[in-house]
Amino acid sequence: MIRILLAEDQALVLGALSALLSLEDDLNVVGGAANGEQALELALSLKPDVLVTDIEMPRMSGLDLAAKVREALPSTRVIIVTTFARSGYLRRALDVGARGYLLKDAPAAELADAIRRVFAGGRAIDPTLAEGAWEAESPLTERERQVLAAAESGASTAAMAQMLKLSEGTVRNYLSEAIGKLGAGGRVEAAKAAREKGWL
Structure with a gap:
């Protein structure tokens, strides 16, 4: 079983993701968090295989959360699931160690497959964003x-x-x-x- 922690500040989306992923025989949602700080606490105590997080959340962004999880729990893989189809966000997500980046309008089966791929050591990047990511490096320090x-x-x-x-x-x-x-x-x-x- 692949143990998954979900971080999403919209309760309906969190509930829907949890319900959809729980239908898969090999996926087990072990917890859900409504903000970045709570997600980090849960990650440290539950040590999930995969953390699925939104980008914009209260108390700590998904990007900051991904960076902290990479540092504290290197074996936990991170997938960003967001409404933001911006290659700049994808680039920053990759820079902080995220292994996956999907848009929220992707089919549920695509997220389940992404979790399996990332858990196995691969990457799962929305193909429409992947190409632009390398041109989207921020000029800002x-x-x-x-x-x-x-x-x-x-x-x-x-x-x-x-x-x-x-x-x-x-x-x-x-x-x-x-x-x-x-x-x-x-x-x-x-x-x-x-x-x-x-x-x-």
Whole structure:
């Protein structure tokens, strides 16, 4: 039996995924979590074979969760299942060690097959996204990404500096670099462009 942990913040989707996967003879859903922190706690205690997670969840994103699971439980494979058909997200998912990336509108049988393939050591990537992933590498550094994410919330330069423990001048420099790299007219436009590409 392949032991599966599900992480999904929408209760209906979580319930549907659990019910569909439980119909398979060789798959056993051992737990479900409604946010990233709960998913990490459950993963550490249950040590599932495969973690199936959404990207955007409260308390910890699926990408951050995947990175932490890879570090703490290297034998647990991670599959991202999301509505975001963005090659930038796929690229980031692969960079943090995810072995699978599927869209939520994929048939249930496709997810079951992906779980088996990933459990066996393979990869399961939505074919329509796979091709663009290698062209979707973000030009942003990690610090530029953090500053843009803070700017997205509308925070002032002073607030961002305090939040990120940087000087205001350093924050302005990172913003300027990110805006230039994205060819944007300002911080809000740059943050929006980066979000649409899946880089935030």
